[in-house]
Amino acid sequence: MRKAFRYMTAAAALAAIASFTASAAGAAEEVKIGFTAALSGDFAAYGENMQRGLELAIGEINAKSDNGGITLAITTADDRGLPSDGVLIAQRFCSDETVDIVMGYSFSSVALAAATIINDCQLPVLASAVTSPDLAGVSPYFRRNVLTDAVQGELAGTYAAKVLGAKRIAALNQQDDYGIGGTDAFVAAAKAAGAEILSREAYVLGTKDFKTQLTSIKAQTPDLLWVGGFYTEAAKIAQQARQIGLDVQILGSDGLLSPKLIELGGASIDGTILYGMFDPSVAKPEVQAFVKAYKDKYGEEPNAWAALAYDAGYTLNEAAKLAAAKNGKVDRVGLNAAFAEIKAVPGVTGPTTFQENGNREGTVVYLQVKDGKFILAPKQLN
Amino acid sequence: MDILLQFFINALMLGAIYALAAVAYTLVYGILEMINFAFGELFMFGAFLVVSFMLPQVSLFGVMVPMPGLPFLLAAPLAIFIVAGMGYLIERCAYRPLRFAPRLAPLITAIAVSVALQNLAQSVWGAQELAYPSFFLLEAKPIQIGGAYISMVEIAVIVTAAVVMTALHFYVKKTRMGRAMRAAAQDVEAAALMGIPVNRVIAMAFIIGSGLAALAGIFYGAVYLFAHPHMGFMPGLKAMVAAVLGGIGNIRGAMLGGIVLGFAETFGAAYLPNGSAYRDAIAFGILILLLLFRPQGLLGTRLPNRLADRGAMAFKGSASAIDAGLARLSAFFAGRDLVRYASWGILAVVAVSVFFIFPSPYWARVFVFVLIYALLASGLNIVVGFAGLLDLGFVAFWAVGSYFTSILFVEVLAKGYGVDVSSVWWLFYVNLLLGGGLAALFGMMLGYPTLRLRGDYLAIMTLGFGEIIRLVATNWVDLTRGPMGIRGIPVPSLFGYKLGSPVQLYLLGLVLLALAVFLIALMVRSYLGRAWVAIREDEAAAEAMGINTARYKLYAYSAGGFFGGVTGVFFAHSQQYISPLSFTLFENILILMLIVLGGMGTLAGPIIGAAIWVVFLEVARDMPFIQQHPELRFMALGVLLVVLMIFRPQGLLGQKRQPLMMS
Amino acid sequence: MPDQATALPLDDKVLLDVKGVGRRFGGLVALANLDVAIRPGEALGLIGPNGAGKTTFFNIIAGAIPVSSGSIHLDGEQISGLSPDRIAGKGIARTFQNIRLFDEMSVLENVLIGRHRFFRASLFGLIFRTKKAHAEENLSKEVARQVLERVGLADKMAQPARSLSYGDQRRLEIARALALEPKLLLLDEPMAGMNPTEKADLSRLIVELNRSGMTILLIEHDMKAVMGISKRVIVLHHGEIIADGSPDAVRADRTVIDAYLGRRG
Numbered sequence A: 001m002r003k004a005f006r007y008m009t010a011a012a013a014l015a016a017i018a019s020f021t022a023s024a025a026g027a028a029e030e031v032k033i034g035f036t037a038a039l040s041g042d043f044a045a046y047g048e049n050m051q052r053g054l055e056l057a058i059g060e061i062n063a064k065s066d067n068g069g070i071t072l073a074i075t076t077a078d079d080r081g082l083p084s085d086g087v088l089i090a091q092r093f094c095s096d097e098t099v100d101i102v103m104g105y106s107f108s109s110v111a112l113a114a115a116t117i118i119n120d121c122q123l124p125v126l127a128s129a130v131t132s133p134d135l136a137g138v139s140p141y142f143r144r145n146v147l148t149d150a151v152q153g154e155l156a157g158t159y160a161a162k163v164l165g166a167k168r169i170a171a172l173n174q175q176d177d178y179g180i181g182g183t184d185a186f187v188a189a190a191k192a193a194g195a196e197i198l199s200r201e202a203y204v205l206g207t208k209d210f211k212t213q214l215t216s217i218k219a220q221t222p223d224l225l226w227v228g229g230f231y232t233e234a235a236k237i238a239q240q241a242r243q244i245g246l247d248v249q250i251l252g253s254d255g256l257l258s259p260k261l262i263e264l265g266g267a268s269i270d271g272t273i274l275y276g277m278f279d280p281s282v283a284k285p286e287v288q289a290f291v292k293a294y295k296d297k298y299g300e301e302p303n304a305w306a307a308l309a310y311d312a313g314y315t316l317n318e319a320a321k322l323a324a325a326k327n328g329k330v331d332r333v334g335l336n337a338a339f340a341e342i343k344a345v346p347g348v349t350g351p352t353t354f355q356e357n358g359n360r361e362g363t364v365v366y367l368q369v370k371d372g373k374f375i376l377a378p379k380q381l382n
Numbered sequence B: 001m002d003i004l005l006q007f008f009i010n011a012l013m014l015g016a017i018y019a020l021a022a023v024a025y026t027l028v029y030g031i032l033e034m035i036n037f038a039f040g041e042l043f044m045f046g047a048f049l050v051v052s053f054m055l056p057q058v059s060l061f062g063v064m065v066p067m068p069g070l071p072f073l074l075a076a077p078l079a080i081f082i083v084a085g086m087g088y089l090i091e092r093c094a095y096r097p098l099r100f101a102p103r104l105a106p107l108i109t110a111i112a113v114s115v116a117l118q119n120l121a122q123s124v125w126g127a128q129e130l131a132y133p134s135f136f137l138l139e140a141k142p143i144q145i146g147g148a149y150i151s152m153v154e155i156a157v158i159v160t161a162a163v164v165m166t167a168l169h170f171y172v173k174k175t176r177m178g179r180a181m182r183a184a185a186q187d188v189e190a191a192a193l194m195g196i197p198v199n200r201v202i203a204m205a206f207i208i209g210s211g212l213a214a215l216a217g218i219f220y221g222a223v224y225l226f227a228h229p230h231m232g233f234m235p236g237l238k239a240m241v242a243a244v245l246g247g248i249g250n251i252r253g254a255m256l257g258g259i260v261l262g263f264a265e266t267f268g269a270a271y272l273p274n275g276s277a278y279r280d281a282i283a284f285g286i287l288i289l290l291l292l293f294r295p296q297g298l299l300g301t302r303l304p305n306r307l308a309d310r311g312a313m314a315f316k317g318s319a320s321a322i323d324a325g326l327a328r329l330s331a332f333f334a335g336r337d338l339v340r341y342a343s344w345g346i347l348a349v350v351a352v353s354v355f356f357i358f359p360s361p362y363w364a365r366v367f368v369f370v371l372i373y374a375l376l377a378s379g380l381n382i383v384v385g386f387a388g389l390l391d392l393g394f395v396a397f398w399a400v401g402s403y404f405t406s407i408l409f410v411e412v413l414a415k416g417y418g419v420d421v422s423s424v425w426w427l428f429y430v431n432l433l434l435g436g437g438l439a440a441l442f443g444m445m446l447g448y449p450t451l452r453l454r455g456d457y458l459a460i461m462t463l464g465f466g467e468i469i470r471l472v473a474t475n476w477v478d479l480t481r482g483p484m485g486i487r488g489i490p491v492p493s494l495f496g497y498k499l500g501s502p503v504q505l506y507l508l509g510l511v512l513l514a515l516a517v518f519l520i521a522l523m524v525r526s527y528l529g530r531a532w533v534a535i536r537e538d539e540a541a542a543e544a545m546g547i548n549t550a551r552y553k554l555y556a557y558s559a560g561g562f563f564g565g566v567t568g569v570f571f572a573h574s575q576q577y578i579s580p581l582s583f584t585l586f587e588n589i590l591i592l593m594l595i596v597l598g599g600m601g602t603l604a605g606p607i608i609g610a611a612i613w614v615v616f617l618e619v620a621r622d623m624p625f626i627q628q629h630p631e632l633r634f635m636a637l638g639v640l641l642v643v644l645m646i647f648r649p650q651g652l653l654g655q656k657r658q659p660l661m662m663s
Numbered sequence C: 001m002p003d004q005a006t007a008l009p010l011d012d013k014v015l016l017d018v019k020g021v022g023r024r025f026g027g028l029v030a031l032a033n034l035d036v037a038i039r040p041g042e043a044l045g046l047i048g049p050n051g052a053g054k055t056t057f058f059n060i061i062a063g064a065i066p067v068s069s070g071s072i073h074l075d076g077e078q079i080s081g082l083s084p085d086r087i088a089g090k091g092i093a094r095t096f097q098n099i100r101l102f103d104e105m106s107v108l109e110n111v112l113i114g115r116h117r118f119f120r121a122s123l124f125g126l127i128f129r130t131k132k133a134h135a136e137e138n139l140s141k142e143v144a145r146q147v148l149e150r151v152g153l154a155d156k157m158a159q160p161a162r163s164l165s166y167g168d169q170r171r172l173e174i175a176r177a178l179a180l181e182p183k184l185l186l187l188d189e190p191m192a193g194m195n196p197t198e199k200a201d202l203s204r205l206i207v208e209l210n211r212s213g214m215t216i217l218l219i220e221h222d223m224k225a226v227m228g229i230s231k232r233v234i235v236l237h238h239g240e241i242i243a244d245g246s247p248d249a250v251r252a253d254r255t256v257i258d259a260y261l262g263r264r265g
Ligand SMILES: Nc1ncnc2c1ncn2[C@@H]1O[C@H](COP(=O)(O)OP(=O)(O)OP(=O)(O)O)[C@@H](O)[C@H]1O
Pocket: B307, C025, C028, C030, C048, C049, C050, C051, C052, C053, C054, C055, C056, C057, C097
């Protein structure tokens, strides 16, 4: 405790030397995050993953001795996955002058409902799991560090046809903006690259039984099964496919990227290929450190939601430092301007840079489940 | 052929699970004529307990706890045993005190228990799915029949279900307890007179039913390899549908119903256009058709006995210490006039605080939601509180209003014809009426097939209707933009002056709520309201006094629907975005609970309930404990509701009786 | 079949004409082929041992349960097969053996439910509180007050029905039925559970009502009361009419005595 204090005073002194303006305010600048996601109800798990990732990042950042006087604080609000709660929470964060930025969002619809309010009070948003194309350019204050489902799907479609050489593809998609958007793009790209789409069917998030769809798919003899959805359903799809003797290569979207996929899917999930912005196969040291820290803290391995929220925390930190250095303080408008300027902030999901419309630049890596682990898929899209 | 055989196997397995759970519903219904919604949650506890016992360690309340790592064959009976005990306790504590209460009370209590258990499970096991540990049945190789496969678990499910249900059949036929159960199912009153220990029989029905639900849940988990706090909800509803399908109260009917439902769902999902997206709607569609054409079910003979006399069913329970304690508590609560004064106090505080919210857009926004929920609750209160019809499909009216105005403004006018929506600002006000009217029409449509049904059948039917509307909104993407929702709905405006700020919306909403309450008061304080309340109090007597109950029920549905629709229009424009996520069954249950919280069948009750709950939700956000466990709020509400139903059925604030005459 | 008593002169008017009405519950024959004709202005007593089918007979007339066979006519118009509310609308009002009031409603409101068939105001009328709507509400309130006066509950008008004593609840049920201005009033054991003074009061009321021209069908176990009110008594046993005639004749009837004794023994 005392030691930390000493470091902090030292850091403040250093900052004072570095910049006259930054010294007074920068020394004790607390950046408050308004975190919102679905934390109760059917789909609380995804929100919880994000919360954990973000809180881990905040803990690490606040433990740093040389963070330009910036500390991060968090206040949490459960939106239950309801757009109406999204509106309320947006207003709450807007009215709470101490909140500098909104993070989280497990569902695009909640973010969409909140967008107008947040725009009106000029509160920056850095979301980390919402992929709807409708959110692109929705407000100059809205950003996300996840690729849109359209970009992801297109890459995946090309990958399926060109790299994996799939000729006959059956597609399953989650019936929501994420699943539909990604699969639309996937199907278009795969067709353009010469593959045939045998069938495409939707399922509702939370579906347990896929045997009927899979039985029909089996009769079509596909050579690839695309799953545009989340890990919970993908695990069931893989298991039930094996149960009915459907032995087909599965290719999944980044919603599959979770250790829970392997835990829930067991042996059936082996061989599944998926993509994501985060490669937990621990090739890079920073990823390794993240995975270890997360495991130590929460007793489970991180997934894509957690990784993106974790990176969002660090991205915010960079922007806050930049804003503090420029204006001597961190406020909403300054922070927003800083987000537009920061470039290639390193993270476990790769470097973060934002485009004009709030989308993130970046690409995906292809992973494969092998013996209960994610490994880098042998074939990548060049 | 292979594909048909595979469908057949899938359907049979699913049907077997539904059948097991359906028997639970039917056993209890047969005797108590009560739908125990909580069986869905006991089903879930079955799966969670088995998984927990089989694992070497489990995270409980976020803390890793070592577990015995029992083999499946030990873990399963243990889990069933515990769940059966839970079922007994629930019956003893939550349902027995309400056995002679008006019909709605135990039904609402069952829903509240279900909500509490669901959220309790989330607190205990977390929101993540828990993977099913592997055991011998899962490791065994599936059997191949031609091109079709059947796994060992599936065989075990089908065989066990068959054995258990045969055993149950003999138990009910041959044993003393079984015969007592059948006698009680025939006529509880007569059975009590003949010296059958009715309380023990009912307890036994709950124990067996809960055990069966747990077994079904254990199998369901083993087939789909997971456990999750919300896993029991849908299967529970489906099992209930299966029980009704077979003829509720009839054990063989429940088995048949389960199997039929398994087949209908599997083949419907496979062969209907877009079948798998509408899969859950299949069960509810069948239910509605069934109730229209054969309400007694496939094997049932029992039709709703409309002259059945609630008041006369007066057999006495044993006067145990618990009963005495409950009675004393009950008297304590009933005697408090304090609470009534407090209600005025709270109303006054709310009224005054309104002046403080103007500076804070946030609190203004919160109160906009108070108003929206108050409007919804007031509309639902016409149906539930005044006419006494349990409606679990009310959110559909809300959705109809919302979608009507959103599609008209955004999809048709703005996108279709390129109209500048601010030039047609008046259309919002017209739409309030049209949306309300459209929803009222839906109310009639929903009401019509339900007219012949009694409280509990009605509840499932309306529930089915609500779910179908939500699934249509989710899956009919061309019309509703599906889960993407409709965006860019203009805020209300007046002669081009935008009423978009939270305070302006609040004032607009306040006008709407005042109008709504005024209109409802005018309706209630006339022969219309008297007819509704008479139907609620005693349908047969109301009929004997010349009230066309069918017609007045329809009026209640459409009046409630109207206000639901109006709220929908206001909601869509105040939020500027709508998606199907807003119109869930859980929201419906919540609105219902708010009415009970404030006081059913009063004008102020729904408003007070909405104010307390929405404000509490917001205030609770600041509690660190709640930030970590947001689901506890809903668990608390569930528990509070059960306590209220037992000790203070007139609602938290004990409203005065609503006068029903013109003044 | 004791048909000599029911055989009426051809030109005599019949208010309620029950022809060959039967009702079965599964295997149980609750009513077997009943023929009853009730003349306008009559006060007819209906007696019989427990389970004889008396209440079932009321339920059948009121339309609460359908007939298995036969038909019922009111003023020459067939009413069997109609719903209970339609039958009530034609002027048949009833009370219930086990009191069925609207517990949460006030005494006055309970009686106003009996007035239901006289209300005509449209939704528009209700919402704008038109003169007409007010007028009919006021008229009905006035009638309700008079009826309550008549049964002696005028001072308890504002109380909730459930708070009344047992005797008062019985009286309220009758008041509610009277508010309907029935041509035919069906009373199912209205004196059950009353003390002798209450019974006497009620007997007087029923006689008065009958004198003022109301046709009454009365089920009552208290023989003395029945004999005092009715000039004609029908005895039901196992769903069949075993006697029909003047109170004295019925009292002396051997089959009736056997039926009651047999039941007791
Ligand atoms: N809804 C019903 N379902 C089955 N049986 C019935 C029903 N209603 C009446 N019964 C039976 O029909 C017979 C006649 O019953 P009812 O109530 O008409 O008798 P009652 O003459 O009114 O007797 P009490 O003097 O006890 O009131 C009884 O055996 C009764 O059990």
